[in-house]
Amino acid sequence: MQTRTLRLPRFLAGGRAALLVVVALLILLFVLGASVSDRFATTGNMLNVYEQSAGLALVSLGQTLTILTGGIDLSVGSVISLLSMLTSGLIAGDEAMVIPVVAGVLVLGALIGAANGVTIVATGVHPLIVTLGTGAIVQGVALLYGLGPVGSVPISFDAFAYGTFPGGISIGATVALALFLLVSFFLNNTRTGRRIYAIGDDPHAADLMGLPRRRILVGVYAASGFFAALTAVYLVSRFNVGQPYTGANYTLASITPVVVGGTMLAGGRGGVIGTLLGVYLVSLLNNTLNFLDISSHYQLVVQGLVIILAVSVYVEKQRGLA
Amino acid sequence: MTGTSPIGMAVPAPRPGSADRIRAFASRYAILLFLAAVVVAGGLAAPGFLSGSNLTNMLMQFVPLGIVVIGQTFVILVRGLDLSVASVMATAAVAATAFGGVNADAPAVFATAIGIGAAVGLVNGLLVTKRNVSPFLATLATMIVLQGIRFAWTQGAPSGNVPPIFRTIGAGTFNGIPYNVLFLLVVAAAGAAALHLSGFGRRLYITGGNPLTAHLVGIRAARVTLAAYVVSGVLAAIAGLVLAGFVGVVDNFVGRGFELDSIVAAVVGGVALSGGKGTIAGALTGAAILVAISNLVVMLGLPVQAQIILKGIVIIVAASFYVARRR
Numbered sequence: 001m002q003t004r005t006l007r008l009p010r011f012l013a014g015g016r017a018a019l020l021v022v023v024a025l026l027i028l029l030f031v032l033g034a035s036v037s038d039r040f041a042t043t044g045n046m047l048n049v050y051e052q053s054a055g056l057a058l059v060s061l062g063q064t065l066t067i068l069t070g071g072i073d074l075s076v077g078s079v080i081s082l083l084s085m086l087t088s089g090l091i092a093g094d095e096a097m098v099i100p101v102v103a104g105v106l107v108l109g110a111l112i113g114a115a116n117g118v119t120i121v122a123t124g125v126h127p128l129i130v131t132l133g134t135g136a137i138v139q140g141v142a143l144l145y146g147l148g149p150v151g152s153v154p155i156s157f158d159a160f161a162y163g164t165f166p167g168g169i170s171i172g173a174t175v176a177l178a179l180f181l182l183v184s185f186f187l188n189n190t191r192t193g194r195r196i197y198a199i200g201d202d203p204h205a206a207d208l209m210g211l212p213r214r215r216i217l218v219g220v221y222a223a224s225g226f227f228a229a230l231t232a233v234y235l236v237s238r239f240n241v242g243q244p245y246t247g248a249n250y251t252l253a254s255i256t257p258v259v260v261g262g263t264m265l266a267g268g269r270g271g272v273i274g275t276l277l278g279v280y281l282v283s284l285l286n287n288t289l290n291f292l293d294i295s296s297h298y299q300l301v302v303q304g305l306v307i308i309l310a311v312s313v314y315v316e317k318q319r320g321l322a
Numbered sequence: 323m324t325g326t327s328p329i330g331m332a333v334p335a336p337r338p339g340s341a342d343r344i345r346a347f348a349s350r351y352a353i354l355l356f357l358a359a360v361v362v363a364g365g366l367a368a369p370g371f372l373s374g375s376n377l378t379n380m381l382m383q384f385v386p387l388g389i390v391v392i393g394q395t396f397v398i399l400v401r402g403l404d405l406s407v408a409s410v411m412a413t414a415a416v417a418a419t420a421f422g423g424v425n426a427d428a429p430a431v432f433a434t435a436i437g438i439g440a441a442v443g444l445v446n447g448l449l450v451t452k453r454n455v456s457p458f459l460a461t462l463a464t465m466i467v468l469q470g471i472r473f474a475w476t477q478g479a480p481s482g483n484v485p486p487i488f489r490t491i492g493a494g495t496f497n498g499i500p501y502n503v504l505f506l507l508v509v510a511a512a513g514a515a516a517l518h519l520s521g522f523g524r525r526l527y528i529t530g531g532n533p534l535t536a537h538l539v540g541i542r543a544a545r546v547t548l549a550a551y552v553v554s555g556v557l558a559a560i561a562g563l564v565l566a567g568f569v570g571v572v573d574n575f576v577g578r579g580f581e582l583d584s585i586v587a588a589v590v591g592g593v594a595l596s597g598g599k600g601t602i603a604g605a606l607t608g609a610a611i612l613v614a615i616s617n618l619v620v621m622l623g624l625p626v627q628a629q630i631i632l633k634g635i636v637i638i639v640a641a642s643f644y645v646a647r648r649r
Contacts (some may be wrong), residue, residue: 141627
């Protein structure tokens with residue numbers, strides 16, 4: 001009964017319509033790119049687009065969850081930076097340290113996220129402010145740990161970012177894809193998943209229904225921290241080393257695919273599949289602009305316009321600031 | 323500041339009893355007391371902190387942030403947020419270098435900067451009011467677009483100078499008092515008058531405090547909101563010129579970090595993100611606290627990284643304090 005009443009408004013709110021818009025944009029971009037260059041619509045280039053989506057995909061997955069609850073996580077960039085430094089700093093070239101350090105970093109990411117969640121529910125302060133604050137603290141710690149690249153990783157560590165399955169299919173991007181499908185299943189088919197939507201849709205009603213809102217919020221921010229940690233590991237795999245500003249751009253970048261994919265900042269509507277398509281859209285957009293030989297300066301302009309276009313098409317449910 | 327709330331309604335008198343009265347006083351002036359505590363503690367811990375030259379130095383750093391915070395306050399009062407201010411600052415400063423760099427160009431430079439700020443504010447405001455886009459996303463998008471336009475225009479590195487008069491306003495002093503402080507005082511007085519004395523200010527507080535009430539009493543909330551974004555854009559552009567004059571060189575990142583710092587300062591100063599609550603004086607006090615703490619970190623010889631960590635702690639503690647007080 002409960003799931004039925006929750007599902008209906010979400011469907012009517014245009015979750016599917018948003019997906020159609022993104023798919024239409026993807027097709028449009030593909031046609032545009034294909035008409036510009038013969039090398040665009042090749043398997044090799046598409047695998048390239050797929051591979052380059054991995055980092056943004058991982059961080060946006062966690063961001064989608066916080067936004068679904070009506071919150072936001074502005075600490076992800078700093079968390080990625082600090083944890084990337086800890087990954088390469090603690091592994092320090094030692095093959096034997098890889099597994100314990102990566103496991104430790106993932107746990108630490110989840111703990112930092114949980115601390116965000118606990119602070120949000122304990123103080124009642126808007127998540128935007130809380131995570132802005134914790135983000136600053138984590139960034140400060142990262143800069144205390146080192147002002148430049150720290151440590152190193154064994155050569156084989158690049159398998160996550162550059163390794164491929166037979167056929168040249170990127171391992172990292174496929175791991176991200178699998179996680180999206182897993183989280184999508186979780187959101188749509190488990191009680192906790194449905195409750196995440198319920199909390200975002202109407203926190204007050206969620207409280208009246210007796211949902212464990214605080215516990216779920218802590219869990220959601222822990223998940224965001226975990227996915228930020230996974231992004232950090234991925235970026236170390238890609239660049240061989242962690243740096244204090246590796247994650248800086250990911251804070252705001254992680255929000256773009258979420259909103260382009262139809263998840264409302266007000267919470268309660270959207271989903272991770274939209275975000276995944278949003279990530280592919282950003283990745284394909286950058287690739288297309290490269291083929292069009294448009295300078296990276298204009299790529300920024302286009303990215304901003306895409307955000308405006310997307311959020312102007314989906315009518316936001318106006319509530320509060322975010 | 324006075325016994326009336328910003329919209330002119332009488333504030334209930336604190337219950338008699340000296341303990342209650344002290345508590346009420348401490349609660350109302352908490353932010354000023356906190357600033358005083360920081361200043362006193364700083365003076366005791368770091369001898370150079372209260373020296374004339376260091377105070378002048380802090381004031382000069384305070385001015386550009388102060389101007390931006392005033393605009394940010396207008397926007398937050400109507401339940402908004404302006405992430406584009408830093409981008410507007412840099413764009414105004416870069417545009418200022420496109421002229422001849424002589425004082426005769428100053429009016430043109432000033433007009434161009436204000437035009438840029440007003441245009442960006444207008445776009446932000448229209449997205450928020452006409453398209454119902456969340457302020458966070460609308461101003462994030464304009465920030466990104468503006469950054470791209472600036473990079474494309476400058477091809478990476480701007481050349482040219484701002485007219486010398488801006489250097490004087492930004493960095494010059496008159497008997498030890500920086501010119502730019504006088505400038506800020508004028509802006510703050512105008513902003514405070516607009517918010518606390520004019521009909522526009524009253525409509526702004528009602529729109530932010532309770533949109534339904536605003537609608538019922540016939541306030542055109544969309545127009546008020548739009549105006550708030552334009553004010554923020556214009557003040558950010560002016561702050562960009564002042565900061566460019568203070569620093570002396572213009573690059574693509576003039577004002578970097580001001581978008582978040584201005585929000586932090588406003589929140590620390592008691593401007594509520596939920597709208598309708600806060601004053602210019604409070605927001606400026608918040609900005610002063612940020613500047614004092616950053617300066618103190620340097621004066622105490624602490625690692626510079628401590629500045630960001632302290633900033634993070636201060637905003638969470640301050641915001642929790644306000645939320646707890648409002649309950």
